[in-house]
Amino acid sequence: CVLPLFHIYGLVVVLNMGLHLGTTIVIMPRFDLEQFLELIQKYRVTLSHIVPPIVLKLAKDPLVDNYDLSSLKMIFSGAAPLGADLSQACMKRIGCGIRQGYGMTETSPVTHSSPADPAEMRHGSVGTAAPNTEVKVVDPATEVELGANQEGEICVRGPQVMKGYLNNMEATARTVDADNWLHTGDIGYADEAGHFFIVDRVKELIKYKGFQVAPAELEAVLLTHPAIADAAVIPSRDEEAGEVPKAFVVIRHETTGEEIMSFVAARVAPHKRIREVEFITQIPKSLSGKILRRVLIEQERARQKAAQVV
Missing domain, CATH: 3.30.300.30 (ANL, C-terminal domain)
Incomplete structure (x- = not known):
């Protein structure tokens, strides 16, 4: 685990899930590429939860060629968008699959993840909605719901959505509307099969x-x-x-x-x-x-x- 455990991704997806499954977690105090590669080789790590900048290093850094990473079966990338080309380049070099996930602290954190079956994955997509999760894409200006392949703000509703920000009703009202839709602030779209793609932040x-x-x-x-x-x-x-x-x-x-x-x-x-x-x-x-x-x-x-x- 190279993710900070005070961040929702590391806390829930790695630490809590690892404890729930009874798996061994190899923890690094901070990210260092050479040490990261050494630990994968030494402990025969099979699953690595990382972020796109590390995917980039795995795809391009010459250090990678010095280590045996054949134990890796799957890489899970989250926290920021991962492009299709970079994803495929890393998969080809490392020889393992890459899944993506999407969510935020306010959604505990997962709202989307790539299908486990590689045949159902879409490169560059964060996957389909999590169980019991509703998702819609709306025009940021009018809040009118949009159709497939139309870019707009992603809104989610489900049991993992927060109750609100502590002692800040105003901020809560700006994020979660009266119908309990959480407005993520992210621009994206869904294809006809319900696979979602994140484009960027509304404000960026x-x-x-x-x-x-x-x-x-x-x-x-x-x-x-x-x-x-x-x-x-x-x-x-x-x-x-x-x-x-x-x-x-x-x-x-x-x-x-x-x-x-x-x-x-x-x-x-x-x-x-x-x-x-x-x-x-x-x-x-x-x-x-x-x-x-x-x-x-x-x-x-x-x-x-x-x-x-x-």
Whole structure:
């Protein structure tokens, strides 16, 4: 277990489930790739609950080739979106399956998970709704329920949904409506078979000339570039467009910003193109593996403000 046990994912899905099943749990005090690989090899770990940044390392880091990971039967990824291309690349390299799950602290945490049968999985999908769980996708502005393959805010209702935030009725009312639907704040859609796909957070969508652009979608494309080890996309203020997508990338070997922008442009709609690239040494992330876009946004706004002063 590389997940913090004070986080709902590590606490419920790993610790409590492990105790319930009577399984051995190998716990790491903090994530270190080499130690992680050593422990899998030493203890013949069969199931690993991780987050997308670790999936990325398993798919691309050369250290992986030095260890015997043949005991791994399944990887379970959660806490942030995992793109189909990255998922398949990791599966091919490691030789095991990857399932995804979705949920939040307010839902204890699981509302969706990939089917156990590999034949029923959809790469890039967080799976179908958990038992006794209702899910709908609504227009964030009008709250009108949408149909299959239409992007909107995911709302869930079920026995795992919280009663409310302690001593904060106002915050509870903003999150759980009068009909007990919890509004997740995540944008996604379901296909005709009821498999759900998470696109991004409502509040993190980039507003480019009236179009909504999901940073996570662009990050998934960037991670397919052979020179890119990690990436994050944020909105950068622009006088003409309002906001434009800007990419921060960590590279494995030399490339240029122009080449990266051309690579992405060939794979997305014109309004989703990345307009600026900045090279950095590390993408800021939380303990649960989520990209801390606010850190990059604050840095970007400070840079723009300083440029205006000059």
